[in-house]
Amino acid sequence: MAKTTIKVTQTGSPIGRHKTQRATLVGMGLNKMHRTVELVDTPSTRGMIRKVNHLVQVEEAK
Template sequence: MANETNKTVKVRLVRGLRGAQSRHRLSVRALGLSKLNDVRELKDSPQVRGLINKVHYLVKVEE
């Protein structure tokens, strides 16, 4: 773990949450996104990648 780098990933909400499943809305909220075109820079971890994978059709990932 001493060699661990602080990689980050930028996530942008590109589609509205209207019509999305309620669990997917919660996942987007957990990523810190609320409005259209919101951008968050998050630590690149398996947990964050899992959330992004779940809502891939709502967000755009900029690495």
């Protein structure tokens, strides 16, 4: 059974945001603008994305 993955790209700056939002970005492997990472699509990953949805763009990996 193959695990589905999603591509997450940071589109917003964490400057002036709460420390928890910055920590969430770092936890996902994002720390600079326009960086993209592929993450396994799990409920915990979706929760992290929901917390910083105004700073990231999400698409399904192919």
